[in-house]
Amino acid sequence: xxSLSEAPAVPLLPKARTGIMxxxxxxxxxxxxxxxxxxxxxxxxGKTLLGVQFLVAGAREYGEPGVLVTxxxxxxxxxxxxxxxxxxxxxxxxxxxLAVYAFRVEPTEVVGSGEFDFxxxxxxxxDAIGRIGARRVVLDTIEAxxxxxxxxxxxxxxxARLFRWLKDRAVTAIVxxxxxxxxxxxxxxxxEYVSDCVIALDRRNWNEVSTRxxxxxxxxGSAHGTNEYPFLITDRGISVLPVTAVTLDYGAFxxxxxxxLPRLDEMLCGGLYRGSSVLVSGAAGxxxxxxxxxxxxxxxxxxxxxxxxLFEESPGEVSRNMGSIGIDLQRWVQxxxxxxxxxxxxEFGLDNHLAMVSSLIAEHAPSVxxxxxxxxxxxxxxxxxxxxxxxxxxxxxxxxxxTAMATVLTGQDAETAMGGSSRADTWLLLRNSESGxxxxxxxxxVRKSRGTPHSRQIREFALTSHGVELADGYPGxxx
Numbered sequence: 409x410x411s412l413s414e415a416p417a418v419p420l421l422p423k424a425r426t427g428i429m430x431x432x433x434x435x436x437x438x439x440x441x442x443x444x445x446x447x448x449x450x451x452x453x454g455k456t457l458l459g460v461q462f463l464v465a466g467a468r469e470y471g472e473p474g475v476l477v478t479x480x481x482x483x484x485x486x487x488x489x490x491x492x493x494x495x496x497x498x499x500x501x502x503x504x505x506l507a508v509y510a511f512r513v514e515p516t517e518v519v520g521s522g523e524f525d526f527x528x529x530x531x532x533x534x535d536a537i538g539r540i541g542a543r544r545v546v547l548d549t550i551e552a553x554x555x556x557x558x559x560x561x562x563x564x565x566x567x568a569r570l571f572r573w574l575k576d577r578a579v580t581a582i583v584x585x586x587x588x589x590x591x592x593x594x595x596x597x598x599x600e601y602v603s604d605c606v607i608a609l610d611r612r613n614w615n616e617v618s619t620r621x622x623x624x625x626x627x628x629g630s631a632h633g634t635n636e637y638p639f640l641i642t643d644r645g646i647s648v649l650p651v652t653a654v655t656l657d658y659g660a661f662x663x664x665x666x667x668x669l670p671r672l673d674e675m676l677c678g679g680l681y682r683g684s685s686v687l688v689s690g691a692a693g694x695x696x697x698x699x700x701x702x703x704x705x706x707x708x709x710x711x712x713x714x715x716x717x718l719f720e721e722s723p724g725e726v727s728r729n730m731g732s733i734g735i736d737l738q739r740w741v742q743x744x745x746x747x748x749x750x751x752x753x754x755e756f757g758l759d760n761h762l763a764m765v766s767s768l769i770a771e772h773a774p775s776v777x778x779x780x781x782x783x784x785x786x787x788x789x790x791x792x793x794x795x796x797x798x799x800x801x802x803x804x805x806x807x808x809x810x811t812a813m814a815t816v817l818t819g820q821d822a823e824t825a826m827g828g829s830s831r832a833d834t835w836l837l838l839r840n841s842e843s844g845x846x847x848x849x850x851x852x853x854v855r856k857s858r859g860t861p862h863s864r865q866i867r868e869f870a871l872t873s874h875g876v877e878l879a880d881g882y883p884g885x886x887x
Contacts, residue, residue, distance in 0.1 A: 421440060421441075421629045422440070422441040422442065423435070423436075423439060423440060423441050423630070424438045424439050424440075424470075424472070424543075424544065424580040425437065425438040425465070425469075425470060426438050426439060426461070426462050426465060427461065427462070427464075427465025427466070427468075427469050427470070428458065428461055428462070428465070428645070428646050428647070428648060429647035429648060429767070429770065430637065430639070430647055430648030430649050430766075431622070431646075431648045433633075434622075434632060434633040434648065435605075435624060435627065435630070435632050435633075436630055436631055436632055437630075439462070439580060439582070439605055440580070440604045440605050440627070440628070440629070440630070441580050442578040442579065442580060443575060443580065443581070443604040443605070444571050444575065444581045444582075444583055444604055444605075445580075445581065445582050445583070445604065445605040445606070445607065446582075446583050446584075446585060446593070446598060446605070446606045447459065447582055447584045447585070447607050447609065448584070448586070448587050448593050448594050448598075448606065448608050449586075449587050449608060449609030449610060449611070450586065450587045450610070450611060451586075452611055453587075453609035453610060453611045453620065454609055454620065454639070454641055454646055455548065455549065455584040455585075455609060456478075456481075456486070456489075456548050456549075456584065457490065457493075457641060457645065457646060458582075458607075458609070459476070459546035459548050459582045459584055460476065460486070460490050460495060460497070461495070461645045461646055462474075462546065462582055463475075463476055464495050464497075464500065464506075466543065466544045467500050467503075467505035467506055468500075468505075472542075472543035472544050472580075473504070473505045473506060473507075473540045473541055473542045473544070474505070474506055474507075474542055474543070474544035474545065474546065475506075475507045475508075475509070475533065475536045475537060475540075475544070475545045475546070476497075476506065476507070476508045476545075476546045477509050477510075477511050477529070477532070477533065477545070477546070477547050477548070478508070478509070478510050478511070478548050479510075479511055479547070479548065479553065480548070480549060480552055481510065482510045483497075483508040483509065483510050486508060486510075487508065492643065493644060493645050494643070494644065494645075495645070504540050505540065506540070507539070507542065509532060509536065511528075511529060511532065526566045526569070526570055529570070530570070530573060533545065533573075537577060537579060542579060543579055543580060544579060544580050544581070544582075545574060545579045545580070545581040545582070546581070546582045546583075546584075547581065547582070547584070548582075548584045549584040549585055549586060550567070550583050550584070550585065550598065551585045551586050551594065551595060551596055551598060554595070554596045564596075564597070567598065571583075583598065585598045587608070587610075593606060593608060593625065603626070603628060604628045605624070605626060605628065606624075606625040606626040606627075607622065607623070607624050608622070608623050608625050609621070609622055610622075610623070610636075619638060619760050620638065620639050620640070620641070620760070621636040621637065621638055621639070622636070622637050622638075622639045622648055623635070623636045623637070638760055638762065638763045639763060640760060640763045640764060640767065642767065644767075647763065647766070647767050648763075649762060649763040649766045658803075658806050658807045658809070659683075659809075660681075660683070661681055661682040661683045661684075661809065662681070663682045664676075664678040664679040664680060664681055664682065665679050665680055665681075665682050665706070665707070665710075665776075665811060666679045666680075666706045667679055667680060667699070667702060667703055667706065668702030668703050668704075668705050668706035668875075669699075669702055669875075669876055671867070671878035672852070674863070675854055675862060675863035675865070675878075676834070676857055676860055676862050676863075677860050677861055677862060680811055680834060681811075681833065681859065681860075682775075682809065682811055683805075683806055683809045683810065683811055684806075684811060684812075684833040684858070685802045685806065685812045685813075685814075685831070685832050685833050685834070686703075686812065686813040686814070686833065686834045686835075686836065687813075687814055687815075687816065687831070687832035687834070687835045687836070688700070688813060688814070688815045688836045688838065689815070689816050689817070689818050689835070689836075689837055689838070690818055690837065690838030690839055691817070691818050691838070691839060691840055692817065693840070694838035694839060694840060694850055695838060695850060695869070695871055695876060696780070696815035696816075696817075696838060697721075697726065697730075697780050697781075697815060698730070698733065698735075698875070698876055699813070699815070699836070699838075699876065700780055700813050701726070701730045701735045701737060701778075702735065702875060702876060703776060703778060703811075703813055704716055704737065704740070704746060704776060704778055705735050705736075705737070705740070707775060707776035707811075708740040708743070708745040708746055711745070712745070712774075712776060713745050713746075713747075713772055713773055713774040713775060713776075714740070714745060714746050714747070714774050714775070714776045714777070714778070715746075715747050715749070715768060715769065715772055715774040715776070715777040715778070716737075716746065716747070716748045716749070716777075716780065717749050717750075717751075717765065717768075717777070717778070717779045717780065718748065718749065718750040718751075718780050718781065719752070719779075719780065719782070719784040719785065720780065720781035720784055721750070721780075721781075722750050723741075723748040723750050726748070726780075727741075732873075733871055733872065733873060733874065733875050733876075734872075734873055734874040734875050735875055747768065747771075747774070749768055751764075761785065761797075762797060762800055762801055762804070765804070766804060769804075769808060769810070774810060775809070775810060775811065776810065776811045776812075776813075777805060777810050777811070777812045777813070778812075778813045778814075778815070779801075779812070779813070779814045779815070780814075780815050781815060781816070781817075782798070782814045782815065782816050783816040783817050785797070798814075798831060799831060802814075802831060802832070814832075818837075818839070832856075833858045833859075834854070834856065834858070834860075835854075835855040835856045835857075836852060836853070836854060836855065837852070837853045837854075837855050838850065838851070838852055849868050850869050850870065851866050851867065851868055851869070852866070852868075852869050852878065853865075853866045853867070867879060867880075
């Protein structure tokens with residue numbers, strides 16, 4: 409009798425990597441190799457771009473030449489549309505790695521001798537596949553065929569024959585289609601024939617902010633992520649963030665790193681754990697941004713990369729303000745160690761903001777990240793949505809071993825959403841205190857710090873010409 413541990417391994421489904429950031433994670437390795445995948449969605453969702461990026465990645469990275477057949481645009485139009493993303497389709501064609509054809513759907517050309525068939529399309533594909541040794545094919549958008557002919561049942565029969573023909577030649581194919589009404593995936597039921605893998609793209613607007621989502625609706629023979637995932641179309645193409653697939657299996661570092669303030673490090677028994685998350689909350693003018701600048705300055709001084717995300721000030725303003733207290737951030741920018749990214753909080757939806765941060769992390773590979781003014785993201789979504797986004801953000805940082813600090817104004821929902829209860833590993837509270845003589849004092853208190861027997865003292869501090877200076881313990885009114 410064979411035990412479970414001795415059971416034969418189930419053969420894995422062969423897959424073709426897409427080269428699209430995040431999509432290969434969601435699909436557990438890529439699209440089904442030698443089979444057809446349907447990409448469906450409304451206008452402007454990115455169907456054509458996804459198909460082109462799949463072909464370009466195959467040609468450039470995986471040694472798999474490809475064929476693109478477009479039914480709605482000319483080959484020149486497609487090449488011009490994607491050139492701004494760095495996709496040189498003309499160059500790939502000259503190198504024999506890509507063939508691009510515009511297949512004009514004219515009934516008078518396709519119907520011969522009173523019979524309807526796709527034989528001209530088969531001849532074109534067979535010649536292109538054989539000439540460059542293509543392993544990938546994209547048909548965009550094949551539903552254009554339905555608008556050109558009256559005999560819908562015959563078109564469906566020919567489509568079924570086309571997809572069988574593609575499978576017989578063991579090419580990995582993408583077919584794009586327009587999203588149908590209500591629950592229909594396509595307008596004319598193409599999904600009935602392309603049943604191996606179906607990916608739906610969606611574009612929606614909320615509060616005048618546009619977001620894009622991707623969902624793997626079906627994947628025969630393979631496990632896959634089933635949630636909706638935000639994706640961006642940037643100057644590098646499509647990138648997908650599998651935010652809801654993040655698990656709690658990241659490691660825990662025992663190494664501590666400096667906050668940039670020796671006395672604060674003492675309060676934290678040696679500094680922050682690498683890869684931990686920190687929340688700094690306080691009223692306006694209490695030095696939240698300055699603490700973040702100290703953390704970045706210390707990281708860059710160690711030769712590490714850092715990322716500073718700003719929602720309330722421009723990089724120039726922050727550099728000037730920090731320079732007035734002796735923290736020169738520009739030198740780290742010039743050295744290539746610091747990336748500063750400033751954006752209006754209303755520019756992206758919460759999911760797209762998260763996807764953009766993921767792209768920045770992939771590009772810059774920081775070991776430390778500071779998100780300044782995170783409360784600015786709260787401008788309409790419910791507290792639950794904000795809490796979920798913040799949790800995803802900090803899980804993303806942890807998953808990559810990044811020490812992350814977020815600053816928030818006391819009283820904003822973000823403080824409650826990710827505050828001391830469960831989201832942050834360390835929570836620093838800053839506040840103003842007026843003395844009897846009318847002088848305002850700045851105070852710092854470590855509200856919590858996981859895994860650390862931290863100081864419980866309230867410390868007074870000052871913003872000086874050389875940064876934050878922490879004083880000795882503050883005894884409080886009772887002494």
